[in-house]
Amino acid sequence: MRFKMMMLMITLTVLLTACMNQDNVEQTNINVDTETAEINKEDHSVRAMAAHQDGQLIIQPKNHASVATLGAPSCYGLESDISWTGDYEAIWKPASDRSTSKVMTFPSDLEIIQPTDAVVNLQMMTIGDTDFYTYYPRYTDCHALDIYFFGVKSGEAFPISLELEDGKRFTGFVQHPHYPLQVVDNELVITGGEGAGQEFIHVYHFNYDAGQQAFVLQKTDNVTREDLMKQTVDPSGDILQ
Structure with a gap:
């Protein structure tokens, strides 16, 4: 009888230990899943904004947009960074009334x-x-950042294009991720992107043409990375990043 009681107690102890271990495994799995959960959902939030004395410049989806975690580290960011895609546009809300107007529709991609x-x-x-605002959809990159310009004057906002030497115009441009914009003596200076094996980095100099609402290229300097790193920023220049 005593032997049977001992066997019963041992059996109950084994079963109880197994249940506790299973609970711990399940709890661990729950914690891991929670920590590594990825975002993937609809999102219609405002992504960028500028508060000007004449109104607000707002970047938001027109109809639909989704948000997700990046998922894996890359040139575009860390795996925990957040990515939005959709039909985005820039709108202007003047301070004088409640009306809104479309300033620009961004590329579908x-x-x-x-x-x-x-x-x-x-x-x-x-x-x-003229006041200008700069927008970078991505905060980092290995080679070049996309950049968009908007102007505000006399209570109105408008997109700014960039005209190169061949007369071609672009609504967006690219900038080196490690060298911010400079404005020196009313001249906009943009350091272009850099690719693998590229011998020279292009440094673009633009003047603003108010009639065309465009930055027009005046000259392009070809600079080596070593020389670019040696250069110092003109203390009279405004720096944007």
């Missing part, structure tokens, strides 16, 4: 990548009597 879901505040520079 636009991808926004940022480290957090916070609304990006657009940075401003002033050339002459």
